[in-house]
Amino acid sequence: MTEEMSHDILIVGGGAAGLRAAIAAAEVDANIDIAVVSKVFPMRSHTVSAEGGAAAVLREEDSLELHGFDTVRGSDFLADQDVVETFIEKAPEELIQLEHWGCPWSRDPDGRISVRAFGGMSVKRTVYASDKTGFHMLHALFQTSLKYTQIRRYDEWFVSSLLIEDGKCVGVTALDLETGQLHPIVAKAILLCTGGGGQIFPFTTNASIKSGDGMALAYRAGAALKDMEFVQYHPTGLPGTGILITEASRGEGGHLINKEGERFLERYIPGKMEMGPRDILSRAIMTEMNEGRAFEGEYGGYVHLDLRHLGEKIIDEKLPFVRELVVKYVGIDPVHEPIPVRPVVHYMMGGVSTDINGNTSIPGLLAAGEVACITLNGANRLGSNSLTECLVFGALSGRAGAQYAVDQKPVSQNAVRSLADKEQKRIAKHFLEKEGGTERVASLQEEMHLTMEQGCGVYRTGESLQESCTTLKKLRERFADVAIDDRGRIFNTDLRGALELEFMLEVAECIAHSALAREESRGAQSRLDFPERSDEKFLHHLLAYATPEGPRFEQQPVTITRWPPEERKY
Amino acid sequence: MSTIKITVTRYNPETSSEPFTQSYTIPYKEDMVVLDALNYIKNHVDGTLTHRWSCRMGVCGSCGMMINGDAKLSCATFLRDYYPGEVQVDPLAHFPVIRDLVIDMSDFMDKLVEIKPWIIRSEEKPLEEGEYLQSPDELDLYRQFSMCINCMLCYSACPVYGHDKSFLGPAAIALAHRYNMDSRDEGQDQRAEIIGSHEGIWECTFVGECTRVCPKHVDPAAAIQRTKVQLTKEYFISWIWPWGNR
Ligand SMILES: Cc1cc2nc3c(=O)[nH]c(=O)nc-3n(C[C@H](O)[C@H](O)[C@H](O)COP(=O)(O)OP(=O)(O)OC[C@H]3O[C@@H](n4cnc5c(N)ncnc54)[C@H](O)[C@@H]3O)c2cc1C
Numbered sequence: 061m062t063e064e065m066s067h068d069i070l071i072v073g074g075g076a077a078g079l080r081a082a083i084a085a086a087e088v089d090a091n092i093d094i095a096v097v098s099k100v101f102p103m104r105s106h107t108v109s110a111e112g113g114a115a116a117v118l119r120e121e122d123s124l125e126l127h128g129f130d131t132v133r134g135s136d137f138l139a140d141q142d143v144v145e146t147f148i149e150k151a152p153e154e155l156i157q158l159e160h161w162g163c164p165w166s167r168d169p170d171g172r173i174s175v176r177a178f179g180g181m182s183v184k185r186t187v188y189a190s191d192k193t194g195f196h197m198l199h200a201l202f203q204t205s206l207k208y209t210q211i212r213r214y215d216e217w218f219v220s221s222l223l224i225e226d227g228k229c230v231g232v233t234a235l236d237l238e239t240g241q242l243h244p245i246v247a248k249a250i251l252l253c254t255g256g257g258g259q260i261f262p263f264t265t266n267a268s269i270k271s272g273d274g275m276a277l278a279y280r281a282g283a284a285l286k287d288m289e290f291v292q293y294h295p296t297g298l299p300g301t302g303i304l305i306t307e308a309s310r311g312e313g314g315h316l317i318n319k320e321g322e323r324f325l326e327r328y329i330p331g332k333m334e335m336g337p338r339d340i341l342s343r344a345i346m347t348e349m350n351e352g353r354a355f356e357g358e359y360g361g362y363v364h365l366d367l368r369h370l371g372e373k374i375i376d377e378k379l380p381f382v383r384e385l386v387v388k389y390v391g392i393d394p395v396h397e398p399i400p401v402r403p404v405v406h407y408m409m410g411g412v413s414t415d416i417n418g419n420t421s422i423p424g425l426l427a428a429g430e431v432a433c434i435t436l437n438g439a440n441r442l443g444s445n446s447l448t449e450c451l452v453f454g455a456l457s458g459r460a461g462a463q464y465a466v467d468q469k470p471v472s473q474n475a476v477r478s479l480a481d482k483e484q485k486r487i488a489k490h491f492l493e494k495e496g497g498t499e500r501v502a503s504l505q506e507e508m509h510l511t512m513e514q515g516c517g518v519y520r521t522g523e524s525l526q527e528s529c530t531t532l533k534k535l536r537e538r539f540a541d542v543a544i545d546d547r548g549r550i551f552n553t554d555l556r557g558a559l560e561l562e563f564m565l566e567v568a569e570c571i572a573h574s575a576l577a578r579e580e581s582r583g584a585q586s587r588l589d590f591p592e593r594s595d596e597k598f599l600h601h602l603l604a605y606a607t608p609e610g611p612r613f614e615q616q617p618v619t620i621t622r623w624p625p626e627e628r629k630y
Numbered sequence: 631m632s633t634i635k636i637t638v639t640r641y642n643p644e645t646s647s648e649p650f651t652q653s654y655t656i657p658y659k660e661d662m663v664v665l666d667a668l669n670y671i672k673n674h675v676d677g678t679l680t681h682r683w684s685c686r687m688g689v690c691g692s693c694g695m696m697i698n699g700d701a702k703l704s705c706a707t708f709l710r711d712y713y714p715g716e717v718q719v720d721p722l723a724h725f726p727v728i729r730d731l732v733i734d735m736s737d738f739m740d741k742l743v744e745i746k747p748w749i750i751r752s753e754e755k756p757l758e759e760g761e762y763l764q765s766p767d768e769l770d771l772y773r774q775f776s777m778c779i780n781c782m783l784c785y786s787a788c789p790v791y792g793h794d795k796s797f798l799g800p801a802a803i804a805l806a807h808r809y810n811m812d813s814r815d816e817g818q819d820q821r822a823e824i825i826g827s828h829e830g831i832w833e834c835t836f837v838g839e840c841t842r843v844c845p846k847h848v849d850p851a852a853a854i855q856r857t858k859v860q861l862t863k864e865y866f867i868s869w870i871w872p873w874g875n876r
């Protein structure tokens with residue numbers, strides 16, 4: 061690659077957020093030069109796995125007020141309400157926009173876009189494309205993006221660091237996997253859309269590429285991570301693989317049943333039953349397991365998700381992918397047998413702290429989508445809000461970034477050459493040309509998984525979290541002694557895996573420390589030693605900044621506009 | 631403990647000019663897919679083994695390879711279907727190999743842009759006016775062709791693509807057909823011109839291998855068939871009524 065790699069706006073990530081941002085930037089002005097850098101081809105991004113749907117108020121019987129309240133209540137009152145208001149207002153037009161771009165939304169007989177029920181949403185407002193919503197959204201966005209010739213893609217380029225000069229973000233270093241060359245790519249604005257980090261945990265619905273890269277990149281560069289203690293468990297993953305059985309299966313009427321044959325949610329959330337929010341359902345299942353009312357299998361405890369009463373027709377029409385997955389990966393047919401499920405890590409509410417336009421504390425650096433914490437989701441995200449979040453705030457920050465870029469002076473690649481050389485040397489020294497080293501990436505990853513599951517799982521205590529903090533510190537030290545097998549240049553996935561693990565360990569440490577610092581139970585954070593929510597002490601966000609000794613915390617108030625905090629009741 | 635033997639065709643242009651094979655004997659479990667076996671090797675035996683994967687649930691399209699000679703998704707192919715026999719894994723046929731099981735798919739990425747896979751309309755409806763209405767029946771006309779995950783299995787199975795790389799190929803034609811059949815789209819003529827300008831489609835003799843290997847039941851063979859009919863029709867119409875071709 062000989063040409064100058066210099067752009068107006070550089071977007072890291074080609075998932076829903078990144079592609080929506082790229083198109084939004086392109087529509088600001090046809091002269092804006094946009095780069096999309098992604099470690100996988102955009103249509104492989106994890107958005108592809110999303111099944112259930114995307115929420116927005118499209119029906120007369122629904123209201124923005126209600127979508128707003130559901131979101132705030134779901135967040136256990138930690139969402140920033142100005143963000144929620146922007147979100148609910150923009151959500152409908154974003155989903156219509158996607159319809160205009162060809163997304164094959166499921167339809168009612170009259171030709172309108174259909175809506176379905178989703179947990180924590182008080183009316184049907186989740187738009188869907190069968191049970192392959194994310195797949196169809198991603199392909200519609202990607203294919204639409206192809207018509208904008210000013211979007212230049214760097215497919216299978218791995219971003220290893222952010223280039224910061226005079227306190228501003230001016231580009232990235234990226235490893236072209238195919239050649240193994242590390243290049244600086246400069247831009248006037250950099251927008252992170254790198255998704256979440258479920259791979260930090262052992263049982264997760266997340267794909268292998270979800271290693272929290274963007275969070276670690278920003279954190280290392282000095283930006284704050286916000287509300288990292290809130291990790292969402294999805295109540296219904298397949299034991300072992302963690303493959304997701306979409307919430308739509310409950311939305312369509314599926315039941316959760318324990319070993320005793322009871323619909324045990326009766327004891328926990330009788331008002332909502334299967335349609336309760338994820339944090340509460342996940343805790344209910346864990347309690348059933350801990351109290352011996354769950355089934356036991358090769359991968360630990362599980363309960364049943366029963367769809368049989370829906371019948372073959374509904375299952376095939378509304379949940380064909382669920383049937384396909386269960387037949388294939390469990391070897392049973394959900395038309396005739398209940399599906400074994402357990403809570404699995406699904407989504408990170410926390411992320412790179414941004415303002416409502418996606419700006420981080422570093423000038424020139426923005427973030428959107430799952431990697432960001434603009435604080436829409438607070439302590440617990442409602443299912444089907446996050447695809448919409450990617451669209452709404454992807455578009456907003458794509459525009460904001462493009463407009464910011466227009467006012468900036470061009471950055472030359474030469475100016476960052478020395479920063480890039482330093483990164484090149486770091487990778488050579490620690491990995492490609494390293495001498496000695498006894499640790500394996502895979503074993504360190506397993507140990508990280510273990511401590512995250514044991515210490516930072518559905519239920520946490522000060523003690524368990526402290527232990528995770530200590531273990532993670534040790535693992536980070538041991539990482540310095542890692543030796544990879546593959547010392548080649550071309551398509552070195554061993555190197556990529558090591559760089560990803562390094563990112564994950566930093567993010568994991570931040571999660572554990574944040575959870576320790578929040579001495580209350582709220583949304584997805586359930587502290588056995590502090591079982592109550594404490595608005596006096598903790599109605600604020602926790603901002604974590606990296607220091608050599610571990611994270612340093614600051615508090616940020618929650619923005620409250622229309623919905624004063626109250627007890628979270630269903 | 632039961633074990634299974636996995637043989638992988640490997641290639642690294644940095645160290646050898648020719649591909650070579652390497653066998654690994656690894657622990658076997660009933661619920662393992664071929665991808666699990668490759669990851670086991672990568673994590674515990676030989677970190678230089680190189681393959682693509684991501685979702686491990688058959689939807690991202692990254693993990694296609696030849697498994698005992700058949701084009702398959704490695705995350706959706708169970709070892710138990712071969713056990714106690716051996717498993718031979720090769721990179722997808724008909725593609726240049728970058729390294730080991732990683733193929734170069736830039737040819738397809740270029741073709742994708744060529745067929746204009748986006749909604750083409752002479753007039754856009756403003757967003758405030760809401761969605762384009764589309765009945766479930768209209769949706770059904772193209773739904774199947776919108777299921778393609780770009781996994782490239784069909785290109786590996788296609789004899790025409792095997793000898794003529796200029797052929798647009800099954801997935802690209804299926805995708806063009808998907809947009810052509812969409813009630814919101816008006817780009818059929820533009821796409822017909824592009825598809826018609828490639829010779830390859832006339833060489834397709836409907837062996838149907840693409841449809842057989844497709845893990846998502848896209849049925850590209852049907853799309854090719856219908857596209858051909860449509861092209862002849864358009865050609866025919868423009869020949870009899872040169873002024874009347876819409
Ligand atoms: C199984 C599953 C089902 C879900 N279902 C739903 C649902 O029904 N409704 C809903 O609202 N939400 C759902 N979610 C959540 C939702 O899908 C995600 O939050 C959302 O898709 C994230 O999109 P994103 O654009 O932020 O990131 P992603 O789609 O994860 O994309 C990240 C991008 O960043 C790139 N990238 C990452 N790191 C680097 C790096 N270092 N260098 C270069 N590129 C990099 C990747 O290549 C990728 O292109 C689901 C999640 C899962 C796991």
Ligand code: SF4
Binds near residue numbers: 780781844
């Ligand atoms: S048509 Fe089928 S086989 Fe071909 S790329 Fe698409 S999903 Fe794969």
Ligand code: FES
Binds near residue numbers: 691704706
């Ligand atoms: S890993 Fe995604 S399709 Fe196999």
